[in-house]
Amino acid sequence: MQIPLLTPGESKVYKALVELGESSVGNILKQSGVSHSKIYDILKRLGEKGLVSTINRRGRQYFSPSPPSALKKLITEEKSKLDQTQLLMNSTIEKLNVRKNTSSPLSPLTSFEGFKGMKTVLDNIIDNLKKGDEIFILGAPKKIGEQAGGYIKDWQKRRIKKRAVCKIITNKDAPSWNDKTYSWWKKSKKDKLTFTKRSDQIAPAYLVITKTSVTTIYFAVNILSFTVEHRDIAKSYIEFFKQLWKA
Template sequence: MEIPLLTGGESKVYIALVELNESYIGNIIKNSKVSHSKIYDILKRLAEKGLVSSINKNGKKYFVAANPSRLNNLIDKEKDEIKSSQIKINEIVEILNSKKGSVKNEELVSSFEGINGMKTVLEMVIEDLKEDDVVLILGSPKINKNIGGYLKDWQKRRIKTKIKCKLLLDKDSISWNEEWWDISKRKKLTFTKRTESISPAYLVITKKMVATIYFSSKIYSFIIKNEDISLRYKNFFNELWKK
């Protein structure tokens, strides 16, 4: 089975990882039948597309497939083929979900690269939230229009779901002077303050997760699923909020 918008090798490796749930290089090569000389390059490309992350266990690197629903993000780059690709991908998502291995160990840390990796992390966050939950955000990096447009869309979906947000802006950040944003403040769905410093990263904190995104020449995104760690970050955020 070849997935639209992925190469043949990328399809084989991603499908193998979905079935394995998480694995080290040897098993991925065995199950995907992709050569050792190509496997690292393929995994890197899949990571840049937000489809694969990596974790370290006892000094050994394991790779994990993102949820098959992330395949839908690939369509954004192929608008001319969106109708046919959407239908095909939805079919594949159903097939892969039926094959997906059961989780033996909770995934604690995932890392991604690039814009699509950032989107994968933030989608993981918003999918785990529900009405009246509170998400805490620290930092407001200087970003390009494409990323800024996505973050606005993310916030609009958050507001539509009636998820509350407390946002600590960097001192040099540009405010969103837009009606939908102002309305969300009046409805007490959005609360903002400005700090006297510049955050080194973009932090998104929920009850269960902490997402950390670094914007430099490349975008590096990390997500931790751990309630104890989330609580520590929440307490740290609240101390800053009081100042």
């Protein structure tokens, strides 16, 4: 049994102490199976974490475990560290955004490879959405359900939560979201936040169009994602989408 937030060595030594009670180093070594060269360093770290106390008796050092409930303190400390990290990260993001806005113009084209790259591109779209914004999606292929179905559902839920409107022209082989598990999807249609049409064609890619960008995603052996940040190009794609929608 590996104890969360402890190293394997720390976990072995603490478990040994819980089973033994107050013990000398020799007994801890036998019970835990860790090497002699590491035992004192491990005991020191456990002491710093408040999980082990020490006492000298007749010139010999003995170690005692804190109650297992003391492990909860590790979670509290970890949460505190994460909160501090989040504050630092938010501050770093703000500073980087300022540098980005004041530096020379960035390339309008970005590209990513793989599932995480696709998430980066689509998450960026969600992050910049405001209530009432429109998104146009063309081509939702069968493969998107196979390779990224869970993520796309979560993405759509976040889009709906922001009250952004989405129009989708799916491929003819696209999976249907009409069973009972998709009540949230049906509600978004009722609320006029989602509009869908099924094409009788199969588009070669998955296009996500906003008023400022066009993202093209190819579900090949590796997922390839490309985004063009350009209002004029986005506008022309929106007009193209609207023509298809009326057809």
